[in-house]
Amino acid sequence: MSTPLRLGIAGLGTVGAGVIKIVRKQASLLQHRCGREITISAVSARSRDKDRGVNISAYAWEDDPVALATRDDVDVFVELMGGSDGPAKAATEAALAAGKHVVTANKAMLATHGQLLAGLAEQTGCALRYEAAVAGGIPVVKSLGEGLAGNEITRVMGVMNGSCNYILTRMESAGLTYEEVFDEANALGFLEADPELDVGGIDAAHKLAILSALAFGTRVDFDGVEIEGIGRVKIEDIRHAADMGYRIKLLGVAQMTGRGLEQRMAPCLVPALSPIGQLEGGTNMVVIEGSDVGQIVLRGAGAGEGPTASAVMGDVCDIARGLRLPVFGQPAETLATAPRTQSATPAPYYLRMALHDKPGALAKIATVLGEAGISINRMRQYGHADDEAPVLIVTHKTTRAALNQALEAMEGTGVVTAAPVALRIESV
């Protein structure tokens, strides 16, 4: 155990730079904790000369991440490039095929190719670790896959995209529109190069799909996640929610039901005073419910140099200490293919719509809901604008299927001016 563990780092953005800083400043601490030195042999990135606040001249340089991943002096390939395919996947496959361990922060790659990569890692006896891919610095992969391994996991929930949570909380606190806060967040560099990955819920859905596999022993099924972004949430939704004691959060929920695996990532109403409801800004929270442990709540920074590099280093330390686990908690070939079920669990829903200002319009909506077997908890028309009557409805518990039927029938009535906004009210 006294040989150093040698890293090859591909991708030198903020997280890569953060990892290099930790390896340097905590060298003696890491050696104490791991029983061996952690060193960096080589690095790779798009540009060699960019100033990253760390001096990389002591490390060998590779233009090609595949070459980096397979170097003789690399024991662990640290993949921080991102992207589900392309160089990240090619280099990860090459590393595993060459018997190198891999630590990655790449949620898109794992959500898309997790099954393939897990199989490859397990064939060659390598570790493939990804704590940094989910909820930044929060040790959720470790808690779920190891600490709670004695539990049958019943539900996993989480607010796992800090940018969306920033936008939603800032809309409420500053009274700004979605578009205003979006532009602000974009200018501050809070959003991905393709902002739709954030606000469209895709990034968070990648994370949820990874947690689902780990929680339920199922094959990663990103395509099975029902995804809805936050783009349709208006400041008035946030205000109505607040009036009723709720906050709107982009919440991921994965749960195993009698009918199959339900995975959804969508803006939801949650009680304002619940731990999730109180989450401000870029902080992430993951809630895990298990057969014996009950509910465990984990909270921390979901992104950023330090927290994400901390998660990468946790994985590196595990590898240095000799930990070898199946990638998704059990051998990849034993992961089950769960049937998909879409929001089958009943819940109350929040509906906001605008009706053409004609007699009987409201009655038609009420009738349509009744015909779909949905009973109304509260219904309120609030003012008038341009011949439109805005209406807010909160239903009693119903299924998404019944709701979809009602929403479709509403369109047929000709009284709604546009597709209603429908948000699930989640009990958390």
Place this chain on the structure above:
Amino acid sequence: MSTPLRLGIAGLGTVGAGVIKIVRKQASLLQHRCGREITISAVSARSRDKDRGVNISAYAWEDDPVALATRDDVDVFVELMGGSDGPAKAATEAALAAGKHVVTANKAMLATHGQLLAGLAEQTGCALRYEAAVAGGIPVVKSLGEGLAGNEITRVMGVMNGSCNYILTRMESAGLTYEEVFDEANALGFLEADPELDVGGIDAAHKLAILSALAFGTRVDFDGVEIEGIGRVKIEDIRHAADMGYRIKLLGVAQMTGRGLEQRMAPCLVPALSPIGQLEGGTNMVVIEGSDVGQIVLRGAGAGEGPTASAVMGDVCDIARGLRLPVFGQPAETLATAPRTQSATPAPYYLRMALHDKPGALAKIATVLGEAGISINRMRQYGHADDEAPVLIVTHKTTRAALNQALEAMEGTGVVTAAPVALRIESV
């Protein structure tokens, strides 16, 4: 890896029964996750015939836990008897000496003999795991020792005694006195056989001492924990705190300062709207602050059959999967002896006292505080009772040493009727 991992369980209280239930009902899940079967070979307890809700007839019985711990058909000795010394320690030592792994929920034993036992385990290459000893089902030992291993830990805080938190929250919500709620909690079986372990802060201090060692790489130093129980907290303190936007919690704080390791377990005022302030009933919360990860908050059930058994099983799974780590995160012989420092970090303090109703009494108190270099943020005399004037003071930041000097000088003035209640106001 296909041989079963065989447990010997000593102590068949609620946690022991819970472990047996999980091993049975989750047999197939555990086998998938661990790559091998988990079985129980033998058990031991004070009474063989007591009804525990589980059938133990399939397991060999040992009257003597030492005999159980060293049986040939036991790979892991699961110690759930409790008590810092006596049979628990004897059997744990015997198990480790015989090359058996140990999983324990025994905070008193680890807080008292952790250094000895860690050395023993590391000598014989055995795992000694204790997730269940700290904060029940919350995977805090794993998060701190593994997930955050890349961080220099700067502070660990926690509400880790559910009984105390129950008493304090119930006093507030029901407006009952400490004595009334204590009797209620005792009748409900919420308190240890010796309630002073709970309300005296000792149980929680055991847990803090264990976390300190893991966080800071120091020898377990239970005697270095400054401990104050909740017995002197009155309903009026809770009300004053609430009026100022605070709640009173039995809070443990461990932090490494320039002057040494500060460990304290005492009732404190914390902001009512902070995660710790909002913790209700028996729930536990641990806050970990690291150099890179920032602040991580973990929350869950701190006691009870399911949560504690879940923690035990997490450790058992780790052992089944081959995880072998130094007991306190680095080899026992490298753990440092940190100098002790007692509440050296300055903080504002809440003081409540009763003054003899004489002219100039309040002025004398103010003078004494000024002479100790303590400035007053607010000071208020609130009503009268039996020739006594109750007074509430909130200071600006000061050290405990300065405060102690002032408290001593107050006694000398002859105007206080009894030693004032002094509670630290903690920023969390």
